[in-house]
Amino acid sequence: MIYADNAATTKMSDAAIQAMLTQMQKNWGNPSSLYAHGQDAKEALETAREQIAAVIGAQPREILFTSGGSEADNQALRSAAALGKKRGKMHIVSTAFEHHAVLHTLAALQREGFSVTLLDVHENGVVVPAEVEAAIREDTCLVSVMFANNEIGTIQPIREIGAICRKRGVLFHTDAVQAIGHVPVNTAEDNIDLLSASAHKFHGPKGVGFLWAKRGVPLASLIEGGAQERGKRAGTENVPGIAAMAAALTEANAKMAENAAHLTAMRDRLIAGLQEIPHSALNGDARNRLPGNVNFCFEGIEGESLLLLLDDRGICASSGSACTSGSLDPSHVLLAIGRVHDVAHGSLRLSLGEDITEGDVDYLVRSVREVVTYLRSFSPIWRDLTAGRKPFIL
Amino acid sequence: MALYSEKVMDHFRNPRNVGVIEDADGVGEVGNAKCGDIMKMYLKIEGDVITDAKFETFGCGSAIASSSMATELIKGKPVADAMRLTNQAVTEALDGLPSHKIHCSVLAEEAIHAALEDYHRKTKSEDCP
Numbered sequence: 001m002i003y004a005d006n007a008a009t010t011k012m013s014d015a016a017i018q019a020m021l022t023q024m025q026k027n028w029g030n031p032s033s034l035y036a037h038g039q040d041a042k043e044a045l046e047t048a049r050e051q052i053a054a055v056i057g058a059q060p061r062e063i064l065f066t067s068g069g070s071e072a073d074n075q076a077l078r079s080a081a082a083l084g085k086k087r088g089k090m091h092i093v094s095t096a097f098e099h100h101a102v103l104h105t106l107a108a109l110q111r112e113g114f115s116v117t118l119l120d121v122h123e124n125g126v127v128v129p130a131e132v133e134a135a136i137r138e139d140t141c142l143v144s145v146m147f148a149n150n151e152i153g154t155i156q157p158i159r160e161i162g163a164i165c166r167k168r169g170v171l172f173h174t175d176a177v178q179a180i181g182h183v184p185v186n187t188a189e190d191n192i193d194l195l196s197a198s199a200h201k202f203h204g205p206k207g208v209g210f211l212w213a214k215r216g217v218p219l220a221s222l223i224e225g226g227a228q229e230r231g232k233r234a235g236t237e238n239v240p241g242i243a244a245m246a247a248a249l250t251e252a253n254a255k256m257a258e259n260a261a262h263l264t265a266m267r268d269r270l271i272a273g274l275q276e277i278p279h280s281a282l283n284g285d286a287r288n289r290l291p292g293n294v295n296f297c298f299e300g301i302e303g304e305s306l307l308l309l310l311d312d313r314g315i316c317a318s319s320g321s322a323c324t325s326g327s328l329d330p331s332h333v334l335l336a337i338g339r340v341h342d343v344a345h346g347s348l349r350l351s352l353g354e355d356i357t358e359g360d361v362d363y364l365v366r367s368v369r370e371v372v373t374y375l376r377s378f379s380p381i382w383r384d385l386t387a388g389r390k391p392f393i394l
Numbered sequence: 395m396a397l398y399s400e401k402v403m404d405h406f407r408n409p410r411n412v413g414v415i416e417d418a419d420g421v422g423e424v425g426n427a428k429c430g431d432i433m434k435m436y437l438k439i440e441g442d443v444i445t446d447a448k449f450e451t452f453g454c455g456s457a458i459a460s461s462s463m464a465t466e467l468i469k470g471k472p473v474a475d476a477m478r479l480t481n482q483a484v485t486e487a488l489d490g491l492p493s494h495k496i497h498c499s500v501l502a503e504e505a506i507h508a509a510l511e512d513y514h515r516k517t518k519s520e521d522c523p
Binding site for chain 2: 305308309312321322330345379380
């Protein structure tokens with residue numbers, strides 16, 4: 001099997017599994033309990049907080065553990081919105097291709113009276129900092145721009161956007177779920193105020209993540225019922241998951257340069273191979289993207305049938321077609337970078353893992369080419385395109 | 395655990411009656427690229443019997459399987475029987491489809507009916523020049 005869906009989730013690392021087992025087998029006490037057995041769990045929790053803080057250039061007390069990236073996004077936006085409302089500032093700037101955890105929370109805030117400006121991400125899938133600056137108004141309380149896009153992998157000019165926000169006195173949140181552990185993220189240098197992360201995207205477990213909030217940024221609680229996490233997130237902490245997340249992030253950070261170099265080489269080999277397929281196109285900027293992300297559109301075919309036939313060849317991948325999303329519309333990310341519906345349905349995302357080899361990449365290229373050619377052989381759209389009855393888009 | 399039944403996967407992996415009939419007596423095309431599904435059906439009709447059926451489909455696994463199954467269900471059948479083909483019959487023959495994929499069987503039914511209507515239109519104009 002070639003697992004090429006690491007943007008969906010990753011395999012847990014041995015270090016993460018070991019850390020999790022230790023907490024489950026030895027430190028299974030409640031960190032809120034005062035006896036030593038509970039305090040041992042508390043110590044593991046705080047050690048994890050320190051390890052994570054060290055990786056992102058933050059203070060341990062600024063880290064709040066959550067159930068994952070979606071909860072962190074919800075809490076970041078809700079917190080900034082609550083603060084804005086108190087100050088009479090009810091405008092938020094974000095982008096059209098954010099994760100739904102951000103977009104749906106923004107839609108809910110709009111129903112509550114907030115106004116939202118979603119910035120264009122252009123054909124290359126990269127936000128222009130000057131456009132962020134132009135969108136900021138007197139009543140803007142928050143700018144939220146993802147660090148790297150989850151579908152097309154494009155990395156955003158976070159530091160520049162953060163500097164603009166700082167200058168204008170506006171809070172800046174970034175959904176760094178796809179970036180943390182893969183590319184350098186430093187909260188201080190990148191001028192960030194709020195950051196969301198999820199453990200299972202960097203070889204940690206599912207169901208755990210964190211929200212980092214710069215000291216002095218007040219957080220609103222989404223879950224009431226206890227004093228855990230300084231009263232900002234009630235519920236007994238997921239100590240095994242949190243310890244595993246810290247172990248996974250520490251390892252990912254230590255190997256980041258080495259992994260990125262290998263993945264970038266494999267990514268570029270894969271892109272070069274897939275570009276040989278006629279009437280195909282890479283989605284998103286070719287250089288300014290996550291080391292392991294490849295996303296293509298192939299004209300004349302539909303993504304779900306492509307995925308099923310790749311699955312038959314032992315390849316795990318994903319697509320932004322409507323059929324795979326369960327809705328009538330294809331990926332909002334592909335539409336945001338200007339892909340028309342017809343073409344967006346024929347998309348394929350291959351997100352590589354660190355163990356990928358050149359041989360794997362060549363097998364991926366060969367398999368995708370064969371499957372695309374086969375599906376085109378009985379596609380009525382492809383027939384119209386090749387007969388000249390319709391113009392090619394790609 | 396699989397997304398589709400064995401039958402759907404069989405018809406998806408090995409679709410029956412794929413292709414084009416150049417001198418078809420009826421051709422029907424339904425769906426649109428915007429929604430991600432297009433089915434095109436070609437029928438050869440002799441006397442009152444569908445002697446051959448072929449299809450081309452742009453769409454998901456269940457769209458391809460539904461097209462394949464629909465052509466199997468009407469091949470060799472009288473035109474009147476094919477007119478009565480329903481999406482339920484296609485779905486049942488495929489041992490079911492996930493609820494959000496039922497529209498694929500509806501498209502298959504519509505494509506067959508569109509091809510038959512095309513055939514009726516052509517034969518009518520031949521009868522009354």
